[in-house]
Amino acid sequence: MNADALLDRLIEALRCLPGVGPKSARRIAFHLLERDRAGGIHLAEVLAESMVRIKRCSRCRTLTEREVCALCTNPERDDGLLCIVEQPSDILAIEQATDYRGRYFVLGGRLSPLDGVGPEELGLDLLARRLHDEPIAELILAISPTVEGSATAHFIGERAAAQGIRVTRLAQGVPLGTELEYLDGGTLALAFSTRCTL
Incomplete structure (x- = not known):
């Protein structure tokens, strides 16, 4: 049995996060273990509680702790x-x-x-x-x-x-601050076909 099996499991578990590959997962794991164990414990507690208590709003399907979220009851x-x-x-x-x-x-x-x-x-x-x-x-x-x-x-x-x-x-097309010469053809065609009157 690998003596560092738990460390390997931690690194592998962190890879479930979007954008976190093997190197980032190792960096996060070592940071928490070497420099911020209290932060890691707090993260684990909040994460565990969130996985249990946060669900979808029964009306709009956003994430909330309540049956119906604050936006729906406002x-x-x-x-x-x-x-x-x-x-x-x-x-x-x-x-x-x-x-x-x-x-x-x-x-x-x-x-x-x-x-x-x-x-x-x-x-x-x-x-x-x-x-x-x-x-x-x-x-x-x-x-x-x-x-x-x-x-x-x-x-x-x-x-x-x-x-x-x-x-x-929602309107689609040319992003604010972009020059036309740098747009891809599909974006420019869509923006041109959905143009509006000033």
């Missing part, structure tokens, strides 16, 4: 606006960068039949009930402009439009 939010996002982290980005005051719905991914991700895995049955039962005037699709993202947006948008709900999608 009476100040506009019930007529519903923003569809892929991940809970997208909500944080929108909340920090915009003055959006509507509601959210988190898919948890994009439609991808080859990967076994269909409407059920994205909670689209719950979304359909919300679209039917709530006074939603506008559905905002804040979904990545990938092939899967576009298919997902189209799938959701068609169903919402069939119920008379206005469907919009």
Whole structure:
């Protein structure tokens, strides 16, 4: 038996984090063991508690400790606006960068039949009930402009439009501060085809 089996297990466990390869995992493990054992213990305690207590909101599917999250129970939010996002982290980005005051719905991914991700895995049955039962005037699709993202947006948008709900999608194209000569052809073509009036 390897005398350093626990150290090897720690390094391997750290590799489950996104962007952490073998070298980064070793660096993190040695840092915690050599310089910040109290921080490592605290991290382990919070991580264990989070894995048990944090779940999906029963209404919007974001991450929360409650049955229904604080955004869903906030009476100040506009019930007529519903923003569809892929991940809970997208909500944080929108909340920090915009003055959006509507509601959210988190898919948890994009439609991808080859990967076994269909409407059920994205909670689209719950979304359909919300679209039917709530006074939603506008559905905002804040979904990545990938092939899967576009298919997902189209799938959701068609169903919402069939119920008379206005469907919009985030603008796509030229990033602020970018020069046209450095854009890829697909981005430039999309920006040109979806141009707007000043």
